[in-house]
Amino acid sequence: MLLVPLGAGLYAWQLPTRALNIMRGITLGLLVLAMAQPALRLPDRHGYVVVVADRSESMPNNSEDEQLEIIKTLHSEMGSSDRLAVVSFGDRVIHDLSPGVKGMDAFKASGDQQHSRLTDGMEAALSLIPPDDAGRLLILSDGRWTGRDPNTVTAKAAGRGVTVDYRWLSRARAADLAIRDLQVPDSVAPGQAFMLSGWVHSPRAQTIEYELTKHGQVISSGTREMRLGLSRLLFRDRAKISGTAAYQFNIRTPGSMDENGTLVPASGDAFPENNQARALVDVRGTKPVLLVSQFGGESGLAKLMVEGGMTLVARKPNQCPWTLDDLSRWSGVVLENVMAGDIGLDGMKTLKAWVEDVGAGLMMTGGEKSYAPGGYYGSPLEEILPFSMERRNEIRKLQTAIVVVLDRSGSMSMGVSGGKTKMDLANLGTAQVLDLLSPTDEFGVIAVDSSPHTILKLASADKQQNAVFRNKILGIQSMGGGIYVYEALEATAKML
Numbered sequence: 001m002l003l004v005p006l007g008a009g010l011y012a013w014q015l016p017t018r019a020l021n022i023m024r025g026i027t028l029g030l031l032v033l034a035m036a037q038p039a040l041r042l043p044d045r046h047g048y049v050v051v052v053a054d055r056s057e058s059m060p061n062n063s064e065d066e067q068l069e070i071i072k073t074l075h076s077e078m079g080s081s082d083r084l085a086v087v088s089f090g091d092r093v094i095h096d097l098s099p100g101v102k103g104m105d106a107f108k109a110s111g112d113q114q115h116s117r118l119t120d121g122m123e124a125a126l127s128l129i130p131p132d133d134a135g136r137l138l139i140l141s142d143g144r145w146t147g148r149d150p151n152t153v154t155a156k157a158a159g160r161g162v163t164v165d166y167r168w169l170s171r172a173r174a175a176d177l178a179i180r181d182l183q184v185p186d187s188v189a190p191g192q193a194f195m196l197s198g199w200v201h202s203p204r205a206q207t208i209e210y211e212l213t214k215h216g217q218v219i220s221s222g223t224r225e226m227r228l229g230l231s232r233l234l235f236r237d238r239a240k241i242s243g244t245a246a247y248q249f250n251i252r253t254p255g256s257m258d259e260n261g262t263l264v265p266a267s268g269d270a271f272p273e274n275n276q277a278r279a280l281v282d283v284r285g286t287k288p289v290l291l292v293s294q295f296g297g298e299s300g301l302a303k304l305m306v307e308g309g310m311t312l313v314a315r316k317p318n319q320c321p322w323t324l325d326d327l328s329r330w331s332g333v334v335l336e337n338v339m340a341g342d343i344g345l346d347g348m349k350t351l352k353a354w355v356e357d358v359g360a361g362l363m364m365t366g367g368e369k370s371y372a373p374g375g376y377y378g379s380p381l382e383e384i385l386p387f388s389m390e391r392r393n394e395i396r397k398l399q400t401a402i403v404v405v406l407d408r409s410g411s412m413s414m415g416v417s418g419g420k421t422k423m424d425l426a427n428l429g430t431a432q433v434l435d436l437l438s439p440t441d442e443f444g445v446i447a448v449d450s451s452p453h454t455i456l457k458l459a460s461a462d463k464q465q466n467a468v469f470r471n472k473i474l475g476i477q478s479m480g481g482g483i484y485v486y487e488a489l490e491a492t493a494k495m496l
């Protein structure tokens with residue numbers, strides 16, 4: 001607004017020379033610009049990098065050292081405002097390094113895991129990047145994933161603007177005896193005979209041993225002379241009853257005995273982990289329903305379903321392996337008042353994938369050990385159930401103020417199952433409390449060792465701020481020292 005009167009004044013009261021008029025105009029223009037306090041917002045380049053490390057047995061022998069070296073290099077090259085996290089995957093997903101925590105000397109779980117659940121690892125890594133922040137995933141893997149197709153997560157990452165990079169780590173393929181494929185029909189009729197084809201690649205002419213099992217029982221075994229290149233081994237079997245038949249094909253090169261009587265595998269197989277293949281054959285017909293109950297076959301619901309003409313198999317939770325091979329035998333699963341802990345996190349993830357990918361049925365009954373009281377709130381199964389386990393705002397009667405006090409003494413760094421520490425579990429539990437609160441409630445967090453430390457001041461549990469609050473909570477680390485409970489309670493009382 002000042003430019004208009006200044007321009008009129010410059011025009012009305014001109015100086016003797018043109019140079020002086022130009023200098024006066026520049027000086028006054030700079031003064032007006034300074035009064036306006038302009039600011040240039042430079043591109044913000046800070047963000048999150050989440051390393052997704054493959055820990056399956058197909059990885060090279062030195063892959064752990066190489067992965068740790070890459071992580072250390074990223075640490076040294078990142079800026080102070082950047083955040084690095086590490087997620088490893090194999091049979092299960094493990095959070096090895098939380099965002100913002102410095103230093104990582106080793107992975108929490110050993111390698112040589114049979115599965116390579118890349119999709120689960122990418123999903124866990126993507127969840128560590130806040131929705132509004134920049135981020136990228138760095139995958140360290142040989143690409144031999146198992147389970148669900150990772151392309152679905154890649155599309156989700158692209159929709160959020162998260163870049164997915166990869167570093168390919170693989171063993172040398174020279175002199176490698178390997179199963180290339182186990183071909184079976186998709187489905188057969190009960191009583192129908194069918195062929196199974198095992199395709200084997202041999203690096204040279206040699207004798208191999210083979211074995212084909214069905215539901216763990218050997219149905220064919222022997223030796224076979226192999227030529228250089230690709231060869232096919234044919235097997236014949238007959239489907240007996242409806243359901244799913246699980247086959248496993250194994251090969252190996254005959255070994256020899258050393259002087260101590262120990263079997264030494266023959267040389268020339270650089271990649272022995274690919275000497276095994278599995279396949280499922282669907283035997284058409286009506287599959288039974290699996291009822292899981294604490295009472296097994298004595299369950300009242302089981303008796304009622306049988307009286308209604310339903311084909312049913314009843315089991316107790318500890319009798320269920322919760323694998324895809326076993327679930328494929330059923331048309332649906334009924335969970336009758338079963339706690340989430342009896343299924344386990346891996347079991348719930350498998351059950352969710354079975355329902356989503358295969359289209360099988362899932363029913364959960366009510367009870368004291370079911371739904372949220374049974375531990376299903378925030379679990380993988382909650383995502384596929386047709387209702388929410390969170391209490392609605394309209395049924396809340398009173399406003400609540402909660403302050404959570406966490407022990408962060410040295411003992412909280414001890415490991416627990418699932419590749420986490422005691423501190424990780426305390427942090428996750430605190431974050432779950434925050435998720436249950438409404439915007440009218442208030443929430444605060446104190447961590448205590450030899451003295452109390454305020455992590456979050458008592459404030460409204462605003463959903464817009466919850467992402468920031470969660471990052472602070474999940475970033476709490478064990479710092480050593482004692483557990484001064486009285487001082488912590490005193491600080492809590494003052495905060496409330």
